[in-house]
Amino acid sequence: MGFFLYSKNGQLILAVLAFLAVLAALLLLATAVDRVRGRKQTFLMAAVFGGPALLLLAVGLIYPAIRTMWMSFMDKRSDEFVGFDNYAYLFHDGLQALGNSLLWVVLVPLGSTVIGLVYSVLIDKSRFEKVAKSLLFLPMAISFVGAGIIWKFVYEYRGAAQDQIGLLNALITQLGFEPVRFLQDAPWNTVFLIVVMVWIQAGFAMVVLSAAIKAVPTDIIEAAKLDGANAWQLFTRITIPSIRPSLVVVLTTICIATLKVFDITQTMTGAEFKTQVLANEMYDWSFTYGDNGIGSAMAVVIFLLVVPVVIYNVRQMNKNKAVR
Amino acid sequence: MTTITMRRAGASIAGGLVAVLALAGCAGDDLGGGSGDKGGTGGGEPSADCAPYEDYGTFDGETVTISSTIEGTEGEMLEQSWADFANCTGITIEHNPSNDFESQIFVQVEGGNAPDLAIFPQPGLLGRMVEGDYLKPLGDDALAAAQANYGEDWLSYGQIDGTQYGIPIQGSAKSFVWYSPSVFEENGYEIPTTWDEMMALTDQISADHGSDSVKPWCSGIESGGATGWPATDFMEDMVLREAGPDVYDQWVSHEIPFDDPQIVASLERAGSILQNEDYVNGGIGDSRSIATTPWADAGLQVLDGNCFLFRAASFFEAQLPEGTNVGPDGDIFAFYLPADTADEKPLLIAGDYLAPFSDSPAVQAFEAYMASPEWANTRMEIGGMVSPNSGADATKASSDVLRLTIDLFQDEDATARFDGSDLMPSQVGAGSFWSELTNWIDGQESAEEALAKVESSWP
Numbered sequence: 001m002g003f004f005l006y007s008k009n010g011q012l013i014l015a016v017l018a019f020l021a022v023l024a025a026l027l028l029l030a031t032a033v034d035r036v037r038g039r040k041q042t043f044l045m046a047a048v049f050g051g052p053a054l055l056l057l058a059v060g061l062i063y064p065a066i067r068t069m070w071m072s073f074m075d076k077r078s079d080e081f082v083g084f085d086n087y088a089y090l091f092h093d094g095l096q097a098l099g100n101s102l103l104w105v106v107l108v109p110l111g112s113t114v115i116g117l118v119y120s121v122l123i124d125k126s127r128f129e130k131v132a133k134s135l136l137f138l139p140m141a142i143s144f145v146g147a148g149i150i151w152k153f154v155y156e157y158r159g160a161a162q163d164q165i166g167l168l169n170a171l172i173t174q175l176g177f178e179p180v181r182f183l184q185d186a187p188w189n190t191v192f193l194i195v196v197m198v199w200i201q202a203g204f205a206m207v208v209l210s211a212a213i214k215a216v217p218t219d220i221i222e223a224a225k226l227d228g229a230n231a232w233q234l235f236t237r238i239t240i241p242s243i244r245p246s247l248v249v250v251l252t253t254i255c256i257a258t259l260k261v262f263d264i265t266q267t268m269t270g271a272e273f274k275t276q277v278l279a280n281e282m283y284d285w286s287f288t289y290g291d292n293g294i295g296s297a298m299a300v301v302i303f304l305l306v307v308p309v310v311i312y313n314v315r316q317m318n319k320n321k322a323v324r
Numbered sequence: 325m326t327t328i329t330m331r332r333a334g335a336s337i338a339g340g341l342v343a344v345l346a347l348a349g350c351a352g353d354d355l356g357g358g359s360g361d362k363g364g365t366g367g368g369e370p371s372a373d374c375a376p377y378e379d380y381g382t383f384d385g386e387t388v389t390i391s392s393t394i395e396g397t398e399g400e401m402l403e404q405s406w407a408d409f410a411n412c413t414g415i416t417i418e419h420n421p422s423n424d425f426e427s428q429i430f431v432q433v434e435g436g437n438a439p440d441l442a443i444f445p446q447p448g449l450l451g452r453m454v455e456g457d458y459l460k461p462l463g464d465d466a467l468a469a470a471q472a473n474y475g476e477d478w479l480s481y482g483q484i485d486g487t488q489y490g491i492p493i494q495g496s497a498k499s500f501v502w503y504s505p506s507v508f509e510e511n512g513y514e515i516p517t518t519w520d521e522m523m524a525l526t527d528q529i530s531a532d533h534g535s536d537s538v539k540p541w542c543s544g545i546e547s548g549g550a551t552g553w554p555a556t557d558f559m560e561d562m563v564l565r566e567a568g569p570d571v572y573d574q575w576v577s578h579e580i581p582f583d584d585p586q587i588v589a590s591l592e593r594a595g596s597i598l599q600n601e602d603y604v605n606g607g608i609g610d611s612r613s614i615a616t617t618p619w620a621d622a623g624l625q626v627l628d629g630n631c632f633l634f635r636a637a638s639f640f641e642a643q644l645p646e647g648t649n650v651g652p653d654g655d656i657f658a659f660y661l662p663a664d665t666a667d668e669k670p671l672l673i674a675g676d677y678l679a680p681f682s683d684s685p686a687v688q689a690f691e692a693y694m695a696s697p698e699w700a701n702t703r704m705e706i707g708g709m710v711s712p713n714s715g716a717d718a719t720k721a722s723s724d725v726l727r728l729t730i731d732l733f734q735d736e737d738a739t740a741r742f743d744g745s746d747l748m749p750s751q752v753g754a755g756s757f758w759s760e761l762t763n764w765i766d767g768q769e770s771a772e773e774a775l776a777k778v779e780s781s782w783p
Contacts, residue, residue, distance in 0.1 A: 008420075157609065157613065157616060158608060158609055158613070159536070159537070159605070159608060159609025159610055159613060160536075160609075161535070161536030161537040161609075162537050162607065162608065162609060181612070181613075181616070183616060184612065184615060184616050184766065266548065266549045267548055267549075269551075270546065270547070270548050270549050270550065270551030270552075270762075271549070272551050272552070272615070272759060272762045272763075272766075273615070273762075273766060284755065285751075287427055288549075288750060288751075288754050288755065289749075289750045289751035289754070289755055290430075290452075290750055291751065
């Protein structure tokens, strides 16, 4: 038994065997249900195939969500009820993180979408479209931590008397200016961190919006041209209204991703120099300081901020389906 | 219909098995090092070599599990160090290293899945474990061995309310200044033995070599999510020198306020180097650049001749490029960060503590072995570490820096004090203390303001 419980190979085999056993049990159950005839069959089939998924959702999503809310009203070891103390702390000492997160949530979706939209309009039907698209899309393949490290090198600062090793400061000093502390001077350092996220997300916006632009019916465009619309009017009166549903989905999806971001601040500034964000502070409290109360309270706040965006996003997607 | 379902089930099970085999193959590669060692040494047959282990008894078929943070090559060296003991006593030792040990161990222990022993990198965690009544005191033999082989300073950090739970199995010294012996020789500089001599040397270097890009000192405190820790180490060394070990103890245990005037003076002493634009930051920039420079990168400036002095722990050696000549006559080496007089020797230390969750005879025998000088020397011979065991043989250490470290560990006049940030509550020791010293270096706050903020964050 020791082999299965204590060695990594054993644990792995045990885990896979358990998985196979559950799978086999489900398949056998499904076979059994298959023999049942009559009205009951539909219900039983739904239970056999939908049940495990619902169970996993309940265990993996709903229960933790309720427990996190419960813990956010308890003390650090979840022993005693403390009411709204954790939230009071958050709105007293966590304002920096809240303010920065707000800035992130406004600037990242806007920046990524605008860049993605303009880019896809500019390259639409050009000869280099595929190459140009791949170029902007490439950063999507890089993890946030990887992107953080890359940009940390780009922003690297050395004193004016030294050789600059950061790309941007090398350019700036070549032009005869003083080197800039991109990551150290608040409040602009937060903006420079936001640039990294925009760099990652613009590709996503571009791909979705480019597809939407191509789906705009040509007859509307031709009709507008016949009516004498110029390029700008075509863009604002035809393209934008036609791709509005996709725009909303892109904006909200990036918005949700942004609220969760903590890897970029963690790797680039360690959340120092007034760059703290909510998700990072939640991580610190829960895992570094071992205070489940305040950590959970932050998680709940992020959750509450995300919920309206998710609802809006889902409703918009349903609407899109209805249109099609 | 039925047969189709069954056939599909068969196919998916077969597919699953292929996946199992493939995964097992991968996992086997990872663990190969550990299990290979055990197989290699004698295959469990007692031989003449087993004589030194006779006193520990034999425990055929028993298994002892250990969790730790010690991964990779270092983990393999650790496993190798007890392989003979395992063979001779018949104990199977399962070592489970993990890089998120600190959070995992609580989950394991509170879930009733505690290992038999764990190696704690922060003695502060021991307190939280004893609070929950999870740890067991050391067995009698292990306790006797620990008391015979370790100094009181070291043992005290494995004690809670007078009961010994942990044994320090490896340690590092943090009170070092790295310098270049070859450059010192060229310029005729002497290694300073008092604080004043060191500051006079600093002025001398500044006068001889100081320029916009070359400065006497270099420093960096950036370390990702842990940014600020090198500054806390620097300051703790200053508290030991400015206020002394007794005040240090009171400060760490919060018997005096975090921003006590003596502590403020200590931080200001750190500032007399770290915030003096004539002294820092060689090869990198001004004083504020310390906040964004990765700590080990700063030290590499010593090799480039852009700075002459770099305060860092003994483990900076592992950060040097391969092939660097490290030694008293080499390109880089370390000297003890002096105190106000040459007689005082406060030493800032850190180390790993082995503590048991079980009191079975096999676990107690293993503890006793780990507390013995025999284990310490076996492990040191494998390389890469030093033990604070007083029976450790300095000649067995694998490098000059490690020998220097062990000499300090065994120095009768040295007063060892554990890295305070590891002993404080984690929202201070791994939170506000790091952040506020970063703000202080960044020039956003005075020493008083920074320490007052840490004080107000103390839970």
